Amino acid sequence: MGLRQDFELFCTATSLRGVAKTVKAPTRPLRCIWTAYVAAMAAFLVTCVCFIVTDYLSYRTVIQTTVVLNDPGLSWPAVTVCGHYPFTESGRQLWQSGQILSPTNFSRMLRAHALKMFDAGNHIGAEEILASDSKRVYYQNLEPDDAEKLSHTAQQLFIFCINATGSFMEMSSGDGCAMQLKLISLPDYFNCFQVQATPTIDSLTVVLRVTDSHHQHGADPHEQAFVQDAFQQASGFRVQLQEHDRFPEPTDRGIHVAPGKMVEMAYQPVRLIEVGSPTDACLPETIALSRRVLDLGRDFAYSQEGCLRQELGRIVLKACGCHFADLLRETPPNATHPYCGDYRRGVEPVLRSRACLQSLNLPSLRANLGDTHCLKPCHYHDFEMVSSKTIWRAADWQLHWLALQAKSFRDLAEASERLADLTASSEQRRQAEASIQSAKNSLRDFLTAKNLTAISGPQVLEPSGRDFAYITVRRQTRNTIQKTETLSLSFSALMSQVGGLSSLTLGLTCAFAVELLELCLLKRHRKKVSKASEGCAEVADNSLVPQQLQQQTGMI
Structure with missing residues (x-):
C-alpha cells in the first residue's frame, strides 16, 4: 500500500472533525470545501495557540485582595523620627571651642576654593563648588562621631513616650522610654531615631522637643552657611512608618510634622505576597530573613532598597575609593576612604570623585542589581496611612x-x-x-493636693507652645489587608484554553497522538509483513530451479 493509500486510510479513521470528509465526500467540490475548512481551522488554531503561549510566557499577574480578621501575625511598624534642624546647644559649644568644624568655617573653606577657581577663569568649577554649600555636604566634612555629637540625643529629643494597650497607658519620660530606640545617622538630618515598640500595643505616642524653637537661623556666628538649602529648611520633624528594623527612607517616604501640633497617624497594615516568575523574581521569605544590611556598623533587616544601597556603596568604594553619602556605608569613612564630598582633602580629589561617580552610571547598575542580587522579598508589609492634625491643649x-x-x-x-x-x-x-x-x-x-496647678520644678513645655511636636501612631483596625499576587494565566489555565480552542476548531484531543502512534506502528508492521512475503516468494522461486533442471535432463 502506497503513501497515498495510507494517508486516505488515516483521514478516514481519524477523530479530527471534518478530516474524513476530505476523502469520503461524494463529489470533488465537496472534498475541496472540507479541505479548505480543515486548513482554515488548523491555521486559526495554530495562531491562537501562539498568542496564548506568548501571553503565558509574559507572566502577567493579578492581585487578589482579602481581609484577615483579627490577624494574629499583625506587625507593628517602626517609627523613624528625624529632626529638620539637627544641631543642639552642646553642638554649638563644640563649634565655639574649635573641636569640630563649624558651618561658618566650612562655608568659608568652600568660598576660598571657589574664589581661586573664579580668579583662574574656571567659572563652571567655581559654581560647582558653591553648590556644595549645603547641610548634607557639611555632614561629609565631619568625622562620623563628630556628626553624632552635634545632633540631639534620645534624652534631648524625647519628652514623653506613651504605650497604650486598651485603656491602660504606660508613660515614660526622657531616657526612661519603655521602648527600643535605634540611632541612624543620615546626611540630611544627622541623628534620626527609629522607635521599635512591642507589637502588642494599640497605639504609640511620643512628645518630641523641637531644638530650634529658640534659635534664629543665621544669628549664630558659627552657623552662617547652607545657602543652597534656602528652600529646603524647615522646622519640626520628618516621620516615616516602615517595617520593623528596616533601613528608613524619611525623605522619600516620610511626612512632615509641624511644631506645636498634635498629629495622629492612623495606619492600615497591608501584607503583600508576591509570586516569583522568570520575568519578575522575588526573594523567598526564609532567605530574606537570613540576610542583613549594614550602615556605619549598625545592622538592619533585609529590604530591597537597603540591599541596593549597600551593593552600590560597595561598587563606589571599590571604583572611586570614597563613600557616597546617599548610599549605605558598611565601614565608617576614614582618611584612606573618606566621603566623596570631603573638601578637607582638597578640591581636586572631590572633582575626581564626582567624575568617577558619573562614569559608573549608577542608575543602570541599580536596575541590574534589582533584577539579580537585590530581589524584592516575596513577603513584606506596607502601611497605608492617614494623618490628621489639631492643637494640643494639654x-x-x-x-x-x-x-x-x-x-x-x-x-x-x-x-x-x-x-x-x-x-x-x-x-x-x-x-x-x-x-x-x-x-x-x-x-x-x-x-x-488641693491645688493641682501649683507645681514645683521646671516646666515641661514652654508657654509658647512651639517647642514640642506631639505624634500618635495607632492602628485603624486589628485586621490586615492581604494582597496576594497570582499569575493571570497559570499552566492549568493554559492547557484548558488550548484544549477548548482545539475542541472548538478541529475536535483535537489527546487521542490524536495515539492515532499518529497507531499509524506509525501499522506502517512498520506492514513493512515487516511485506518483507516476509518477499522472502517467502524468493525461497519458493529458488526451490523451483532444481526441479526444472531435473525435468529437462529426463527429457533429454
Whole structure:
C-alpha cells in the first residue's frame, strides 16, 4: 500500500472533525470545501495557540485582595523620627571651642576654593563648588562621631513616650522610654531615631522637643552657611512608618510634622505576597530573613532598597575609593576612604570623585542589581496611612502629675519585685524599701493636693507652645489587608484554553497522538509483513530451479 493509500486510510479513521470528509465526500467540490475548512481551522488554531503561549510566557499577574480578621501575625511598624534642624546647644559649644568644624568655617573653606577657581577663569568649577554649600555636604566634612555629637540625643529629643494597650497607658519620660530606640545617622538630618515598640500595643505616642524653637537661623556666628538649602529648611520633624528594623527612607517616604501640633497617624497594615516568575523574581521569605544590611556598623533587616544601597556603596568604594553619602556605608569613612564630598582633602580629589561617580552610571547598575542580587522579598508589609492634625491643649501641670503617677507606679512595681527576690542583698532590699517609700510619698502628694496647678520644678513645655511636636501612631483596625499576587494565566489555565480552542476548531484531543502512534506502528508492521512475503516468494522461486533442471535432463 502506497503513501497515498495510507494517508486516505488515516483521514478516514481519524477523530479530527471534518478530516474524513476530505476523502469520503461524494463529489470533488465537496472534498475541496472540507479541505479548505480543515486548513482554515488548523491555521486559526495554530495562531491562537501562539498568542496564548506568548501571553503565558509574559507572566502577567493579578492581585487578589482579602481581609484577615483579627490577624494574629499583625506587625507593628517602626517609627523613624528625624529632626529638620539637627544641631543642639552642646553642638554649638563644640563649634565655639574649635573641636569640630563649624558651618561658618566650612562655608568659608568652600568660598576660598571657589574664589581661586573664579580668579583662574574656571567659572563652571567655581559654581560647582558653591553648590556644595549645603547641610548634607557639611555632614561629609565631619568625622562620623563628630556628626553624632552635634545632633540631639534620645534624652534631648524625647519628652514623653506613651504605650497604650486598651485603656491602660504606660508613660515614660526622657531616657526612661519603655521602648527600643535605634540611632541612624543620615546626611540630611544627622541623628534620626527609629522607635521599635512591642507589637502588642494599640497605639504609640511620643512628645518630641523641637531644638530650634529658640534659635534664629543665621544669628549664630558659627552657623552662617547652607545657602543652597534656602528652600529646603524647615522646622519640626520628618516621620516615616516602615517595617520593623528596616533601613528608613524619611525623605522619600516620610511626612512632615509641624511644631506645636498634635498629629495622629492612623495606619492600615497591608501584607503583600508576591509570586516569583522568570520575568519578575522575588526573594523567598526564609532567605530574606537570613540576610542583613549594614550602615556605619549598625545592622538592619533585609529590604530591597537597603540591599541596593549597600551593593552600590560597595561598587563606589571599590571604583572611586570614597563613600557616597546617599548610599549605605558598611565601614565608617576614614582618611584612606573618606566621603566623596570631603573638601578637607582638597578640591581636586572631590572633582575626581564626582567624575568617577558619573562614569559608573549608577542608575543602570541599580536596575541590574534589582533584577539579580537585590530581589524584592516575596513577603513584606506596607502601611497605608492617614494623618490628621489639631492643637494640643494639654497644660503643663497635667503633664507633671501624669508623669509623676507613671513613675511612682513603675517604681512601686520594680521595687516590689526586688523585695520578693530572695537572692537580693541587704543593700538592694534597703534601696527597694526606700524607693517604695518615695513612690508612696509622691502618690500621697498627688492624692491630697488641693491645688493641682501649683507645681514645683521646671516646666515641661514652654508657654509658647512651639517647642514640642506631639505624634500618635495607632492602628485603624486589628485586621490586615492581604494582597496576594497570582499569575493571570497559570499552566492549568493554559492547557484548558488550548484544549477548548482545539475542541472548538478541529475536535483535537489527546487521542490524536495515539492515532499518529497507531499509524506509525501499522506502517512498520506492514513493512515487516511485506518483507516476509518477499522472502517467502524468493525461497519458493529458488526451490523451483532444481526441479526444472531435473525435468529437462529426463527429457533429454
